[in-house]
Amino acid sequence: MAVKAITGNRLRDGVVVFLGPDAGWVESLDGAALFEDAEAAEATLADAKAKAERERFAVDIYLFDVLIQDGRRQPVKMRERIRALGPSVRTDLGKQAAA
């Protein structure tokens, strides 16, 4: 089943962040808020963009699709999989390195 999550890059260092369930930002997709309802996701996105700009926390904020398979979260598109993990050609770098 595909659901939606919200992502952006942290302003001060560019690190990939995800909107968490309490309207705060987290660094791991596992901690991201998931939206089954597209309209609710769009409404939350608008709020998140305004709040992030107000707080100068994150930029380039958008929705993306996530599949949940066997309880694990996986972005549908390769672009988002790479953002969530790090470069596929340098598995020693990015979020995957800390995992």
Place this chain on the structure above:
Amino acid sequence: MNHIAPGRHAGVYHYDEIDRRFITERVEQFRQQVTRRLAGELSEEEFKPLRLMNGLYLQLHAYMLRVAVPYGVLTSTQLRKLGHIGRRYDKGYGHFTTRQNLQFNWIRLEDTPDILADLAEVDMHALQTSGNCVRNVTTDQYVGAAKDELVDGRVYAEILRQWTTAHPEFTYLPRKFKIAITGSPNDRAAVRAHDVGVLAKRNEAGEIGFTFYVGGGLGRSPFIGKLIKDWVAEEDFVAYLEAILRVYNQHGRRDNMYKARIKILVHEMGAEKFGAEVEEEFQALRGPKYRLPHEVVEEIRANYAPPPFETLPATSLDFEQKKAANPDFARWVAVNVAEHRAPGYAIATISLKPAGGIPGDASSDQMDLVADLADRYSFGEIRVSHAQNLVLAHVRQDDLFALWSALEPAGLGTANLGLIGDIIACPGLDYCALANARAIPLAQKISARFADPERQRAIGELGIKISGCINACGHHHVGHIGLLGVDKKGEEFYQITVGGDPTLTTAIGEILGPSVTEDAAVDAIEGLVNVYMEKREGGERFLDTLKRLGPAPFKERIYAAA
């Protein structure tokens, strides 16, 4: 600020106090802009164009800083500084690009003013590496050393750097603008694939002049640069370019970014009409203000005086003996070393394409090593090639063995220059926010498949170029074999082209057929190579056999089984 003098004999332009003051002021301007952004005094919309004017992009994982390497020439001091920045502010490496620049992939916005200050200490910056301005002028990586060179392109590339830096009329062009210049009849700078390609040459009287090609470019709509003027005298060099840019600035489309490059204007207007408008503008502005005085040219040329070469015999017995005793060294010399104009010297290319490696990536340790080797063997100077390799341009033949012996254990001794393993690849979807597909893993698989150095040499000259999207930073259109990554319903596929040519006989590759998966693309390359090896005659290169037979047998081999 503590300025470190570039290598005494390195062929770089020596900044004066005006240059240094300008760069330092720009660093402080940007420091204030970052402070204001982080304090909320600037919105992202206001800040984004400012950071881009300082070479700072936001990519998939972090900010990316693109550092300008003017016409691809670095001193050892500058390369060490790049290594230092990679180590201190990034993750211990950088990526050399097809624009002869260096990109850092893991930069923090809040560190960037300090990084730019570090760069300014060695007369470097990140200006004009983004935005709709004249970008870093590129040239032949063998400049000042090649035996076939007629004119030193660095002199005129530097004149263009000075002319275009912060030029108020050309800071907001319809779109970015790339100029390449070569002073050799054997084009190593892909000049006709640029917005303006300049061929510097001499007439029968020995005077220097320039041939101008305009409207070349790759990307979404590839075009080959059209000849608009065969001879422009040296004194009119700047005036003629100013005229080209004025006509473009006047007529270039600003309503549609996909039609805003000069190639579209030249295509739609026609090269003849475009050339006529340039001529009219040129005649109108020609005069004392735009004349390039010979004494200014000579003053700049003095920065590129030949280093103090020793008087050496053309051939060295010791060098020949080392080659005879060591086949790996002999192979590296045969593949990666080019003839130098000075007797007893050679041009050595350091491949950044080890089998299975990431094209163009160099670690900070490797940068330090190359800087040390440049000091020891090449007058403290390094060049970056548009093919993402490094070059030591002035090495004594007798030093080549010691150089290779130091490169080899550091993973820098691969003998594949111009061969199938010497793949150009953009960062692709592993790093780039614009990419549709990954480029690096495909390059790694192909270079691993063809890792056998003897097989590579048997195949001979074959340039594979890979882009992760239609913007074509990997120059796939002009690859003998080009690979373009596309997104098909969320899956990465690769379109294959053949017959591209980046030299003065420029050609855009022809699409062979439907795009294929990454694994199938590696097999397809093998299939193309096999057809060539089976059918080549005499000393034919891949391109020659392709021209003789046409694409049909190649296409059949790849798609027959489908």
